[in-house]
Amino acid sequence: MQSSTEKESNYNNLDQKSIAEILKDINYEDKTVAVSVSKAMPQIEKLAEVITGRMKAGGRLFYIGAGTSGRLGVVDASECPPTFGVPFDLVVGIIAGGDGAIRKAVEFAEDDAEQAWKDLSAYDITDKDVVVGIAASGTTPYVIGGLKAANQNKIATGCVVCNSGSPVAAEANYPVEVVTGPEFLTGSTRMKAGTAQKLVLNMLTTTVMIQLGKVKGNKMVDMQLSNDKLIDRGVKMVMSETGIDYPTAADLLNTHGSVRKAADFYHQNK
Template sequence: MAFVKISEQDSLYNDLEKKSVLEILTEINQEDHKVADAVQKTIPQVEKLVTGIVSRMKKGGRLFYMGAGTSGRLGVLDASEIPPTFGMDPGWIIGIIAGGDTALRNAVENAEDDTEQGWKDLLEYNINEKDTVVGIAASGTTPYVIGALKAARAHGCLTGAITSNPDAPISEAAEIAMEMVVGPEYVTGSSRMKSGTGQKMICNMISTSVMIKMGRVKGNKMVNMQLTNKKLVDRGTRMVVDELGLDYESAKRLLLLHGSVKKACDAYRAADDDKL
């Protein structure tokens, strides 16, 4: 069967420029409703990938997202949110985009067409067999990503692929393929829309479940979050109040002294144990 790029097929809507703003917004929203259902169908594959990532990460392995354009930016975005949210060192989950950091804000000509560069970029991080590489490409044909996945897999890394097309070349390159088929985009070929939304949802699922299984969440709280602003200090203080039964000011002093909810609670309980 010939490979068909569903993500590049003509939009189900036409004459967009003749529509009212309300019509445009309503139709985009109608299309967005399809994304969650498409992502749901990938859960068995995401589960397999997360289980493998956690097993490797407990042995010192890391997670790399690889992508170009929108896909690359979303991988970098998800990786960049891990340190402030879960208090993990930024070296644990890393986003790499074709063309480097310049490509986060500007298109870099031909960056995604280099089959060898993706693996070269990974080598700069001393990638090894404990690591996991997840390639993200709506089209499923991005040479930069496919080349990186093939090389990573050949070197013993766990590999995953996120794409919007079934039976895509990127799926063949990876050990675990997550194909969330969201259908044609509202603006034909604009994969920053439904495809991008679905990619972000899957990245959220991967990184959040990995962090939970790595012990970075207690109950349902981000007990290791970085205290980078007043809102987060207040949230953390209220967590300490709930956990230890202290008054607000005492909890805040304890939190700021130790730098995270988990460390503050552990230190308080250790001090209590010493008194026994």
């Protein structure tokens, strides 16, 4: 049975369309992605609950994937430390073929069903952790093998796939299936499927980090102050939390190193 992500595009003669027509059609298809994600909300909630519980108990989150899916996992994982101030190894993105595959495709890396567990084992993975496989098709051997091995080692497993009834979903304890249908460009799952996966990963880590107390109100109070823009944002957040002026807030932030610590110090000593 042909997967829906591999089905013929609903559009033809793309090479004969104008720029305006191409953009309009891509945008129309993109509008369907959020609707597809909304249908998977109960599955997303279950996976988020499991990740939250494991992390509160000292566990970590691992993403495994190949190609675009692997890159999306790496991106989401790498953005957690600067956004939420968590250790770099709390959320880990692993891509088939190693970090070099982030920039340049590694031939046949996704076809090795044994490698994902080897990659996970390098992090001393335990049954406190969660492994989430990311695969648009839901058929990637690298991901299937990794989830299967994780299950054998009593590790909670989830997935984000874009077809229903896939082998990857069958291996996951907590599958998330966002059925995005045919791509505008036949089989190009970096498009709608990739967008859907990005949305789900954003939802998972943002929800989990809020549950872990890494957000106050609607502010990233634990974010890393790694450039001038973020420092300015941090100063304004301290101002919002305390009511003090910009120079005073800047001094507090510089002294204490985080929005949370600066605001807490102010409230404890005013």
